[in-house]
Amino acid sequence: MPKVPKVPKVPKAPKAPKAPKAASAATAAGEAPILRYCAQPMQHPRQFDPAVDALRSRAILAGGKKWVNGTQLTFCCYKTGDAVPGSWLGKAADIEEVRQAFQAWFKLGIGISFKELAAPADATIRIGFDPAGGSWSYVGRDNLNIRDPLQRTMNFGWALNTPYGRDTAMHEIGHALGLEHEHQNPFAGISWDADAVRRYFQGPPNNWDERTIDWNILRKISPAEVKGTSWDPDSVMEYAFGAGLISEPAAYRKGLQPKGGLSAADKAWIAESYPGVGPKKEIPVLEVGLSQKLAIKAGETRVFDFTPTRTRTYSIATFGSADTLMVLFEVRSSGNLEIGGDDDSGTDRNAKIDMRLISGRRYQVGIRLYYAQMAGETSVMVW
Structure with missing residues (x-):
């Protein structure tokens, strides 16, 4: 029977044995259950620059x-x-x-x-x-x-x-x-x-x-x-x-x-x-040219609203000594659509998205804070 493949250079769906066998519950007490198990695709572990402690x-x-x-x-x-x-x-x-x-x-x-x-x-x-x-x-x-x-x-x-x-x-x-x-x-x-x-x-x-x-x-x-x-x-x-x-x-x-x-x-x-947002909790609004503190701890996320008043290319970025993942969504009646993102973790730069946004449309910026030397000094701004 074919084997599950070795780690590919580019991640691809794994192969698995030919002969399927329906999973069953455990057999008599003390015997091994006759089950097929989940086989995760093998991935290369992330490597960091030596400067990252x-x-x-x-x-x-x-x-x-x-x-x-x-x-x-x-x-x-x-x-x-x-x-x-x-x-x-x-x-x-x-x-x-x-x-x-x-x-x-x-x-x-x-x-x-x-x-x-x-x-x-x-x-x-x-x-x-x-x-x-x-x-x-x-x-x-x-x-x-x-x-x-x-x-x-x-x-x-x-x-x-x-x-x-x-x-x-x-x-x-x-x-x-x-x-x-x-x-x-x-x-x-x-x-x-x-x-x-x-x-x-x-x-x-x-x-x-x-x-x-x-x-x-x-x-x-x-x-x-x-x-x-x-x-x-x-x-x-x-x-x-x-x-x-x-x-x-x-x-x-x-x-x-x-x-x-x-x-x-x-x-x-x-x-x-993935903490939910209660119906009474307002989502903070980003204003052009005005920075807002991220105000979260490492491991937490925060979402901001932004509705541009003019159609043009905008820059959205984080500031501070922090590792973040920032994602830009367009808010639609059918749900949020991810249209951009940047992950600055493990580098000496900040997350930044440059994108043409349409006047009157509603967008959301979601930010996950991985790590910050001074979390209280990390902020986000659109300009």
């Missing part, structure tokens, strides 16, 4: 894959008529489960939204349903690196209208929102029987090679990239594992089975990462 790089990594508040996350499920392999096309029942999974995440009242689009070329998240491709998704803003509309950013390899399938849909969308695998959390304290793990995942139905096993199971994620300072064994981002794979903690030597669905920690993470 550890505290600063940690702060950048902590928020580097998260979206900016105000983002409308668009998705499209490949359908008949799209110039893609027929195996990528989903059944109506599975597509409906994807919609419901998006609803489950976004109905928590967070500061980003989602919308299903008909054309893959218009969507940020492009979803296939190839049984031979396994289930996987790119993480957060890594999706923006996959711009070809004929490349998937997410795939489902088994039926989603089962309890395990519904959790799979929630799991992959969790990746798209910026969550990593929970069992790779460095705070979990998991010690693996590495030989047993390799034997299990090299066998059917996963048939993974060693690099895929290391990337998705044995690798510890940087503490900066996980959702908290403790392990959540019930997270929807946690795998179920059978007996004999985990050596420590002792309580999980006979296996690990998450409860299913979104855990309390999952809900807390997304609320903290």
Whole structure:
């Protein structure tokens, strides 16, 4: 059977084993569950200039894959008529489960939204349903690196209208929102029987090679990239594992089975990462030539309104010794449309967007602060 490929020079959708096998619940107590697992595409870790100290790089990594508040996350499920392999096309029942999974995440009242689009070329998240491709998704803003509309950013390899399938849909969308695998959390304290793990995942139905096993199971994620300072064994981002794979903690030597669905920690993470805007809370307005303090802490985001009175090219920029991600949205009745952005993190410059804006149209500027030597001295201005 073909193997999952090595890290590509340019990120592309991963291949996976040919022979699909429907996921099932755990077998008799003490036996390994016969499941197919999510296999994330391997990515090159971000490298920083030596001048960027550890505290600063940690702060950048902590928020580097998260979206900016105000983002409308668009998705499209490949359908008949799209110039893609027929195996990528989903059944109506599975597509409906994807919609419901998006609803489950976004109905928590967070500061980003989602919308299903008909054309893959218009969507940020492009979803296939190839049984031979396994289930996987790119993480957060890594999706923006996959711009070809004929490349998937997410795939489902088994039926989603089962309890395990519904959790799979929630799991992959969790990746798209910026969550990593929970069992790779460095705070979990998991010690693996590495030989047993390799034997299990090299066998059917996963048939993974060693690099895929290391990337998705044995690798510890940087503490900066996980959702908290403790392990959540019930997270929807946690795998179920059978007996004999985990050596420590002792309580999980006979296996690990998450409860299913979104855990309390999952809900807390997304609320903290993408805080919603209450109906009574006004969004600050940017005025030409007048700077406004960002007034947020590292890891937080803030959104500003701007409605130009004249059609021309405007400059929008941050000021101060800070690492920021700035995104410009055009506000439409159908939702925010991202039209520009700049990420200055890890550099000695500030984020800046130069763009022609139309008089009378409403725009929003979303800014995520990664790190600042003096957060209170960071500001934004349009001119």
